[in-house]
Structure formats: structure tokens, C-alpha cells
Amino acid sequence: MISIKTNMIVRFICVVLVVLCSDGYHGYIVDPGPTIKATKGEVWPKPQSQDKYDSYFVVRPQVFEFKVLTENDCSLLENAFSRYHRILSNDYQKARNNFDFETNLYHKKLWLTDDNYIGYLDTLNVYLFGPCEDNAYPTFNMSEDYLLVLSNGTAELSSNSTWGILRGLETFSQLTYLGEDTITLRINSTLITDYPRFAHRGLLLDTARHYIPLDKIITTLDAMSYNKMNVFSLAYHGRSKFSLCQSKSFQNLELQTRTKWKEKHPERLQPGVLVFIKDKNLPPLKWAMGRVLEVHKDADGHTRSWGVAKPELLTECYDNETKTGKLGPIDPTKNNTYSFLKELFEEIGETFPDQYIHLGGDEVGFECWESNSDINAFMKANDIVGDYSALESYYIQKLINIVDQLNSSSIVWEEVFSNGVILPNKTIVHVWKDNWQLTIYEVTESGRNALLSSCWYLDHLASDGDWLKFYACDPYDFVGTEEQKQLVIGGEACMWSEVVNQYNVISRVWPRASATAEKLWSDENASDILEASRRLEEHTCRMNARGIGAQPPNSAGYCL
């Protein structure tokens, strides 16, 4: 088939016989092979403390088992054991595929005569000292500490929390590697004491500027767990920035929403981010919570999402005292705006158990407000004539108060803090602009928690393996007291999707976000760059093997 198709369309120049030997980008190379040689069985992010020895076990997935020692069943752990057993088996199966059974090297069991071989590892004993958290959700203060001991006679993973066990299982799986014989799965004697440096290790994924389908979101979640990241922020906002994240019940909401749309709008169902509707009164916000609703009125122009269901919430835009027919930002002058929002937040609180709601508040434009005489009259009455920032602050302030009344906590972009909105002490300020050291100083000096994203914008591209740029950033890298540093809860890598869609999202996020993951988990002095580069080379191949289409981190190379 290929010859039929390509003959017709493309000349194949027989090309590029570069007969002298050098590498285009890295000078003369005597040894061919990868630029950065991958490690074997090293962990990403690097554990806080690790002793590793030359002696090794051979793991036989066909007999290997995790044995948990708790009083009650814990399906959360049982499911994790299944996942990791599958991962080990896949690695093993790859080894077996490489292996030719006619020559049958495996059955010669050459490792048995290797001095470093100390036996088969057929069981990992798992000790959970706390309760099984089957029905709990990950929380801000959850413990993720664990202890992993693999030595002659002992193979134990222990933790006070289920979350710690999960982190330890990930570490255990990463310690296994293919032996030099390419047919055995091995794991070295190792002692690991591990815990995260920061509580909040997040990834923000913008699925609205371009549609990202569910399977890519699930892949992202898988990859996050392989990198011990623990906060997923799904930025669900259309061009009009109505944004709500998905949650555990994502899939159901998605399906439910689709089905409902199909019932109501059979002629205009789109599988992507965009849903056309004909009836302005139909799309309740409940549905919008489940998916992006960027809503177009028919052919006569666009309104933004809320405007379709609740046009009374939005500001009417004017051109020289004539209504343009367009709707602008939320109208912050009307009481029913706030009663509506309170109701919405209550509903969100029921659906999403996390304590936090991200209220946004960045980069607001004022043109439509400026054009509207009712808005200006309100501002005059409130003594803020011409000060639209003050109007914005007024609005955000009321939102924050609503969230506070509901016993939730809010996260806001740094502008809200910088603009002087009075924030509850428990509000987290999300720092994203340049000059973040100063902002994070001021936020923590005010006694509030700070979350850093400034140096982890994944949409900022560079030509080379640019993870080093992300790896160079440390949230503690500002002048402040020890108390101030304690208020930095962590960071979030942000994948805004102006030029990202389902086809490049996974390879653009991974392994670049892995750099953020390690900076937020590991000790600040854990690695030198070369060591980290080699480990990330292995980790990227590991992600590839587990179905994460990560791009190469460094330079020329390959995965075995």
C-alpha cells in the first residue's frame, strides 16, 4: 500500500549520507549511543533518603504477590496491588518478548551463580498502621510518608496512611529493572525513607482553549501518580472563562451531560468543547459543571456561557449609549448575582469534596463595564467613580465572603491579593507572574499560604530538552523567615492550551512536568543535574512503557 500511495505524491530523494561522524548539536562523538545514558531502577521523584546496594533479588511476576497486613479489607489497596502487579508483569513480558526460547537462556538461570544475587523476591509485605481510607478523599494535610525495606530476609513497605502506601508502591515498581541479561526483572537491596517536601504538588490542565478528551485526562492522571503529584486542577473555561474543574465523578457527569444534550439538542450535538444550542433557556449550570459549555446562539452571534442560561447575570455592553446586544463580564452590581453564586457554590461543594475553590480573578478587562451607565451609576453611588479595579475587588470580595460562609476555602490568583482585596487568612494566593520572589514574600508576610506556578508554565517552550529550566526553580528561593517558608504549600505546573490539543497534550506535559514533580517532592539538594538527567531518561522510558506518550527529555537516545 505504501508504494502505491507514496509513488504518486512524493519524490524520495535518497538523502543524507553524512559520511563523516559527528553529532550535529554536541560536537564530536566517539561512542555512538544515547547522549544521556539512562539509569536502571532509579526512582523519580528521588526519595528523601535512600541506601542502595549491589545485591539484588529476581522478581518473578507470575508468582510475586503483595501481602497486606490489616484487620479489614481495603479495596483501595487491593486495587493498587492489581495495578502494580500488572505493571510488573508488563515489564516482565517485554523481557520475555526479547527473549528467544529456543536458546532458552532463562532456563539456565545464570543469575544463580552471580555473587550479587540474593534470592527471589516473591512477596512484598505491606504494613498499614492507620485506617484504610477507602471512603476518604485525598486532603490537603494527608500524610504520604512511607518506609520501604528490601534486604536479605526482609521485604516490607510500611506507612501510617493509605496514601503513603500508594506512594511506596510506586517507588517499589520503579526500583525494578531489567537485568543485564535482558531476561530477568531485578530489584536491588534498598532502604528508603520518603515523604514529600511540599503538600501541594499540582498540575493544571486547561481543557477549554482546546478540547481534551477524557482518555487524555485519564492518561494525565495516571502519569501524575507515576510522578507522585497529588493535585489535579482541570481548568474548564471557555473563551469566556466559565471554569469549573471536573472531579472524581467526572466520567458520570460527562456521560450524563452528553446524554442530556443528545436528548434536548439532537441536531447540534458536538463531541468536543463546543455545544451549539437553539433554546436559550435550556442549559442549566449543573450541566456546565460537567463539561465545557461554550455556547453559541445560532448564526446571529455569540454570547458567553452563562449568558444563555442566565443572561441577567451579565453586563450589557453599550456603544455610545446604544446596546450592542453583546454581553460582557458578570454584573457585580446586582444582588441576584450573589444569591445565584451562593447557590452555585453550595452545589459545587456537594459535588466536589475538596476544601478549596479556585476563584480565579486574573487579567480582567473592563471595556464592557465602562460602556454601561448602570454600572457607572453604581460606582458613583459607592464612591469608586472610574475605578474599575475597585469594582472588581468589590465583586471578588463578595465572592470570597460567600465561600468563607460556606466553610470552604478559596484560592485566588495573585492579582486579587495585589489589588488589596481583603482576604481571609485561610485563602491561598496562587502566584503566577514573573518576579514571583517578591510576591511570594509579600503573600507569606501577610500570613497567607502561597502556591507557586510562575516558573512552571508548560506552555513556555524552548527548543531543547527544556525541563532543566523547570528543574532550576525552587519555591523556597526567596528571602524570608522560616515561618514565611512554611506558608509556601507547593506549586502547580500549568498547561494552558492555546496551542495544545488532544494530539500534543501528553507529550508536551510529560516529562516536563516531572521536573516540577521532583522539585516539589524531593530534597532540594537531592540531585545534581547529570544524575537527574540520567534518571529522567529512565523515567521517561518508564512512562512510555506504561502508555504515557512522553517526549524525550534530553537529546538523542532510545528506550530499551
Add this chain to the structure above:
Amino acid sequence: MISIKTNMIVRFICVVLVVLCSDGYHGYIVDPGPTIKATKGEVWPKPQSQDKYDSYFVVRPQVFEFKVLTENDCSLLENAFSRYHRILSNDYQKARNNFDFETNLYHKKLWLTDDNYIGYLDTLNVYLFGPCEDNAYPTFNMSEDYLLVLSNGTAELSSNSTWGILRGLETFSQLTYLGEDTITLRINSTLITDYPRFAHRGLLLDTARHYIPLDKIITTLDAMSYNKMNVFSLAYHGRSKFSLCQSKSFQNLELQTRTKWKEKHPERLQPGVLVFIKDKNLPPLKWAMGRVLEVHKDADGHTRSWGVAKPELLTECYDNETKTGKLGPIDPTKNNTYSFLKELFEEIGETFPDQYIHLGGDEVGFECWESNSDINAFMKANDIVGDYSALESYYIQKLINIVDQLNSSSIVWEEVFSNGVILPNKTIVHVWKDNWQLTIYEVTESGRNALLSSCWYLDHLASDGDWLKFYACDPYDFVGTEEQKQLVIGGEACMWSEVVNQYNVISRVWPRASATAEKLWSDENASDILEASRRLEEHTCRMNARGIGAQPPNSAGYCL
């Protein structure tokens, strides 16, 4: 399943309710929707001359047919008709999927009462005035001109060459679009006279720095045809840069090579770029032509590919007069180097019918040559003591002479020209460095053809939709006579794969290489930037719909 998995690993912060309305990167936006609105039924690359009218046909793929009027069978065209019929049917099927048959709008045939509707287009008559080129290959001087007329009573595609018909079919397929009713496939009355501005419109893909599997190469070829590119350069070189492109017989060679490897080296077969071998004498270069052979000796170090089969071709490296055991670049001082290369080039000529061989010659390192006393003695005898560039020139000169003797033509990187190697007039100089305007001036002033890649290095990334940077480059943008400009044969977008693998190659190349494609096909004044942006938005969605995982070109948007 998702709830089971994600509960355990990640906190879902309910996030980013950005309740005021602005777009983070483009200021205040009253109308939500895509930043750049896609065109409908516009062609990429833009035809040289096009008249388009409001009147339209409805295309019904279930009855539509291409009718060719030649004396003999032409399977090349018949196959193309099948492909394009499938493309039209897919587009149509998507429309049907969007459509709810209960409300059955289609059967109301609303277009029949539309003043612009001028009938069904059930046949495109295809006139090939030249011979069917079933058994020919695309060549440097092939004609790609075509004429397409779609008007009331006439639907004709005509060309003097098969290649022109193929280009015209692509154009025809791009002219179809989904009507506003979202259920009809339409095509407007159109008159197009079209031909390429440059003969050589290439894409170079480096499949050696990272392994790119066959299916991604086929996808790339498909995408090239959708962009009317006509030269595919597959840079097959390991870190040691032994590079040979694949050709029409790619698939067979690939399969054959795999099979042979499996027979000979069952224990070390890898599906990727790397092949381990145990027997140093086994890999004949014939196989190397079929795939990348980056060859590792067992565990005792690496040699580069040719060194395994033909170690006598390479320079032995020394460290203070002691052999290091490593092999460097080709040894240009030995006669048998050249007799071997002549034999190789003859073989390449039999396998690859294209007239050109790319000899490379860029960025050579001299360290190993410097360390070798035999090399230095040869240089002394030839009166070029210490001038390793002169030695390189000596070598390249001999290669070029061999190619010349074989009645082939060579392409060389610009260094070969700049270093003063005496080149036959027919040698094409491939310009890739900065300051290309001066180089291209000098090359064409010497009467030689030039090929431009400097401004189309796809590995150079920028954060935004950076195709505009590629689009701004014009190969004629240098000061020179009309005769000099005629010597510029075109250009090649280059995808070097330091940080590119199978997971990001397609989205990184497309639609960025589409910018190159249009600059090389269309009239230099064909488009303003906004018009091109809107057309590329449509073209990207078109590629997506045809299975090309292109990334978004501009900013927030969606594909219908």
C-alpha cells in the same frame, strides 16, 4: 474505573472558576469562540489563481464519482480516486453523525430552495493529456500544473501530467465543506489555475536520534500529500551519522531486515532503532540501508555502525600514541575506502531511482584524525599538515567525483561549498545556517542550485503558534539577479529529533511544516497573515479529520 484509580492518587481541587470574563492572552473578549475563525472550503497551499463564487453544488458521496478520460487504464489515478472518494465519504459521514434522523432535516432538502444552490455535483471529469505515469517516479522536473473548473454545467480537472491530476484532486477535496445546515457537503463554483512556485518542496525527518516507527512515517507522507509537498528526506543516521534514506521499497526493506535479524539474532531483536548484535561480521550494509543500524558490540563498549562490518574503513583513535580501541570518522587516506563507497553508491543507485544523493558534509569533528599518526603522515605527504578541513575537503571531493562518475547528482550541506570543495555544476547546495541570504547569493552566483532550510528548522520552538515565523521566510528574499533566483530550487523543512519521538513527531511537524509548504507552492503575495491564519485553522482541522494529529496553529479554537 476512573474513580477507583484517581481517588487514590490525586486530590482534585475544584478549580479555576474564573468568574470574570477575559482571555488570558488576548485581552478582553466580548465574543467567545475561536481566536481565529476557520475558513470553509479554502485550499492550503493557496492556489496560484482562483475565482470563487457564492453559488454551490451539493456533493453526495454515495453517488459521486471521478470519471477519467484516458485511453488506457491508469491504476495510479484509480487508486487516487479511491483515496479521495474515501475522504469525501468520511467528511460526509461526520455530517451524518451530527444529524438526528428523527427530525430528518436532510430529507427536507432545504438547499433546493436556496438561490445559491446550482445542483448536485455527481461527477468530476478528469482529463489527463499526457501519458499515465504508472511506472514512473516523481522527478525533479515533473510538471504539477492543473486546471480545475467547477461551474454550472462543467466540472473538470485537467492536466498534462499525472502529478498535476493528483495535486488537483487534493485541491478538489479541500474545496468541499460542510454547509451551514451541518448536513450537506458542498462545493462552490470555482475556477483554479495552479502550479508550484518551487520544484523542490521537501520535508526532512530525522528518524535516528529517536526511533520513529513506520506508521508515523506513513502518516507523515500522507500529510505531505495534503500539503502538496513532494520531496521526503528520511535522515537515517545513528549518533554516528551513518545515514541513508528509505525509499519506495521502504516497507519491504524494513520487513526483510527485521526478518533477517530475527533469523540471525533471535536473542537481541529490538523493535526500535537499536539492534544489538553479537557477531561483528554479520551486518552487511545492505541491511543498514533498510533501517538504522546503530550497532553495539556486546557489553564491552560501542563502535559505530560501519565499524562493525567494515572496521577498516574507520580511523583508529589514539591517546598519546596509544590506541584507545575506539574508532573515529571514516579514514579518508585509504584507497579501499573509496572503492567501497563506489560500490555502495552503485547499489544505492539501483535501489533508489531518484537522481540525487545527499552526501552531507556538515559539522565534522577532527579529534580522532588529529590523534592518528597515519592520518597526519598522509597529510604531510599531501602538503596539508594540520589542515583537517583540507583533509575533509579532499575526502568530500573524492565522494562527489564518484557520484559524478555514476551519473548521479549530489546534494551537499553548505559547508562543503564554503570550504572550497570543487563541485560539479549540477551539485545542489543545501543552505541551513543563519545568514542564508549571503550564502544563497554566493551559491547561485557560482551557477549552482540552492536549496533552503535555514528558516525552516522545525526543532526550533517558540511558545506561541510559531508557524508565522516559518511563513515569513521566502527563498527569493536575497539580493540577486533573476538568473540567480532561478537557481533556487526550493526548500526543505527539517525535523531533527533530539527531543522528538514517535509521540510528538506528528504534532510537532504539522501544521508548522504547512507554512513551509505554502511558501514553496503559492505565489509570494498570495495571502495576508489573517487570511492565511484562518485558512490554516481550517487546514489543521482538515488534517485532524484525516488522521493527522496536528497541533493547533493559532490560539484557542476547536474543530467542528
